[in-house]
Ligand SMILES: NC(=O)c1ccc[n+]([C@@H]2O[C@H](COP(=O)([O-])OP(=O)(O)OC[C@H]3O[C@@H](n4cnc5c(N)ncnc54)[C@H](O)[C@@H]3O)[C@@H](O)[C@H]2O)c1
């Protein structure tokens with residue numbers, strides 16, 4: 400078989416996946432020119448910013464990887480057509496959010512950006528290319544991509560691969576550099592195998608060959624949705640039991656430790672929380688539910704939908720607990736939020752539990768003061784405004800964002816931990832207690848604080864899954 404040597408890669412989409420993924424490919428393959436393109440000029444400018452603190456994605460160590468490769472063989476550009484034209488391999492890494500309109504609204508993945516990419520690749524190409532689906536897609540999307548490329552590509556040959564990304568935010572660089580596995584799905588034809596090999600050869604620069612799995616395209620597409628569904632299911636399972644723990648004086652952290660010690664279960668993804676967030680879990684499970692229903696598989700759809708219902712319940716339960724503990728009224732009361740990101744070590748807030756807990760409390764006319772080490776005020780207001788629950792003016796008047804956590808807690812009735820940032824554990828909690836209204840209450844939505852120490856100071860403490 401002829402060996403296809405890739406010298407130029409284009410990645411469409413400079414977001415949380417496109418940016419870090421391509422930065423690591425460029426770092427590990429200095430002989431390949433990697434250019435990430437995006438239609439969002441501000442995002443590309445931020446990726447090109449000399450001050451690495453201004454990169455649009457915050458991830459530990461990402462700045463170092465970008466510093467090493469940028470300008471050498473890693474480039475960021477808005478010249479989408481030119482870069483596609485010159486590349487032998489084009490990654491599609493654009494957003495695939497849940498549809499907000501029409502058929503499948505609220506469940507199906509919105510594939511309009513994927514289709515646009517396919518059309519753009521077809522229009523810009525005058526030589527054969529390997530097109531790689533990096534975005535998370537419904538199973539059988541490659542069929543549509545192929546159809547568009549074959550019918551609009553003017554005789555140019557395209558091979559379509561599925562290469563879903565499994566990085567988690569907050570650990571993206573580590574996950575990319577030491578991936579548990581890389582998954583590549585392709586066609587079982589000589590051309591398909593050649594394309595698969597070309598992508599395997601890229602990853603083989605730093606990923607051990609036995610960790611690079613190759614499958615057919617459909618298994619690869621479906622494995623991505625399945626991985627997220629199974630991970631989220633573990634979180635919902637443990638969160639469901641946290642409520643039972645609160646009713647029975649069992650302790651969810653002890654239960655997690657006990658079951659996680661069983662090597663068949665394993666200890667990861669058993670941390671009870673205020674609910675999972677992030678741009679992927681909910682979107683991908685809803686997509687799985689929609690696909691199952693569209694094949695008439697009602698029981699399959701209902702089964703996975705329960706994971707989302709439990710997560711919604713967990714977020715609502717946390718907000719209700721705060722209200723109940725504050726004598727069933729939070730109207731006009733200041734509540735301090737420590738954390739807004741959906742998990743620590745990221746500036747991403749998409750689907751963060753904090754947004755929904757805040758919305759619930761704001762409906763009860765609470766006054767919320769927020770501190771997050773990596774999320775800016777503009778983003779927090781944007782997240783609340785997106786819900787369209789109340790006017791932007793009202794959100795601005797009820798929610799204020801501070802850069803000092805002690806200011807956020809001062810004069811509050813309650814402090815709620817919404818993200819597990821490590822720095823929250825190191826605060827002077829006596830100082831916080833002294834500055835709060837009494838009885839001072841802490842609602843630890845991540846079970847990260849030393850609850851005994853807090854109780855000794857005088858706090859009333861509520862923690863998930865603990866009585
Ligand atoms: N965020 C994660 O941790 C993660 C992990 C694995 C997989 N994924 C999947 O990867 C995909 C991308 O996710 P993300 O978080 O990086 O999204 P994102 O919103 O951060 O980035 C997507 C980028 O694509 C750009 N874009 C959209 N259409 C374009 C076009 N036609 N031409 C050029 N640029 C275009 C947007 O401007 C945006 O900057 C999604 O399918 C997601 O499900 C995400």
Ligand SMILES: O=c1ccn([C@@H]2O[C@H](COP(=O)(O)OP(=O)(O)O[C@H]3O[C@H](CO)[C@@H](O)[C@H](O)[C@H]3O)[C@@H](O)[C@H]2O)c(=O)[nH]1
Pocket residue numbers: 535564565566567568569627630634667668669670671672673674675676677678679680741742
């Ligand atoms: O025991 C746990 C583990 C996670 N979470 C929460 O679950 C959410 C998701 O966390 P995580 O999976 O670590 O982050 P993501 O960046 O959303 O990564 C998931 O989604 C990505 C996008 O598809 C995939 O690539 C990753 O493999 C998959 O882990 C966060 O709100 C976490 O706080 C818990 O509450 N308890």
